[in-house]
Amino acid sequence: MASDTGASYGSTLRYKSVERIKAVGKHSLIGASGEFSDFQEILRYLDELTLSDHMWDDGNSLGPKEIHSYLTRVMYNRRNKFDPLWNSLVLGGVKKGPKGEEKYLGMVNMIGTHFEENHIATGFGNHLAIPILRAEWHEDMTFEEAVKLVEKCLLVLLYRDRSSINKFQIAKITTEGATIYPPYSLKTYWGFAHFENPAQGAVGSW
């Protein structure tokens, strides 16, 4: 799962080092876009949930499917009260089930729409990243292939989404647990001849 680390206030990029992907329990990752205060509140709800799950002390722990279901109920019920939590949430994880290691990836948004899919994106990612992912995702990708694919999407979003910034975080979740890598930046490419002198053929054009 990848995100940039920016949080804007209108058109001002107000906070430049914000973690938008967090681990939930032992088996899941949650990533959010939208209102940051609501995301912080959702993390508190998830803390309560995972804590009481742990206190059962029954050898069981909530997996990504269960967390996604819980979040869906929370989001949809708030929507029905006309007081939504203004977020798009991406929930991913791995848990050992009866059929072996079961991977899960899904999303839920502020109006309660939720689904499970092999590739998820929020905001501009729906328009720019999903087409790339639909073309190039396949089963049984390695970690390296997945990172390269996700970085391809992040770069396009950096070029074309006005609110994105060049500081990213990638997180992975496996049966061994969650790893959230430190923030890093990508190189951008500006070397097109047309970029250097766009008005050459037609003075005044752009």
Next chain:
Amino acid sequence: MDSAFTASSSAVGEAPTSGEHRMGTTIVGVCYNGGVILGADSRTSTGTIRFLLDLHVLWDVLALPWVDSAWGTGNSVADLGMYVANRASDKITSLTDNVYVCRSGSAADTQVISDYVRYFLHQHTIQLGQPATVKVAANLIRLLAYQNKNMLQAGMIVGGWDKYEGGQIFSVPLGGTILKQSFAIGGSGSSYLYALLDHEWRDGMSQEEAEKFVVKAVSLAMARDGASGGVVRTVTINADGVTKNFYPGNKLPLWHEELEPHNSLLDILAGGSPDPMVQ
């Protein structure tokens, strides 16, 4: 921190001296190598931009924004003339002996929030048996700000020192987000400071450097932001306690196109320069 379209409590035709008080403000909080320094300007203004009910009036107002006749139309109009209700207010308020908060936005909202949190922290300190931590204070502010987000306009910076984590700064902006930062800026004047901070901020400054930096930042914002002005107040919190400083408006550095103040033109003329345009 004013938002563009807010209903004002005063009626049309009333003098601009009444009405909701807001702190178009500049507030700053920085961590240095021994604690934190909080800084703020001192201007509290009244008068807000109100809902525009009549498009015809709107056109008139946009064409002639400062004409008095706009007051008499009988419809809500854009704001005319903000009055400085208090030119020396203290926007850095104590929550406990070791934690202070910078307030921006609605003066009433931030006063009430600080009062509640001071009350909660007082009880918490009694029960805990030792000074409250900065994190707890900041989270109480967050609780009120988040749970009442639809009704409040309060942007706050909480800063203090405790024995566990030393000096800390927490930003609690409009929606009730809480973010721990090594420096924080807020209020309408903060727009003018993002570039300054990006350019000149360094971690681990000394107390003297940090104090100078805070005063510089607030006074630069005051120079450009109409809603900020007056004096610069700073509060330094560290292991040794709290120190408050006061920098009156006439003692602040002069920036671009600002001139040395004089008692009268006559003094300048008496000074011997024959050309009145010489500066």
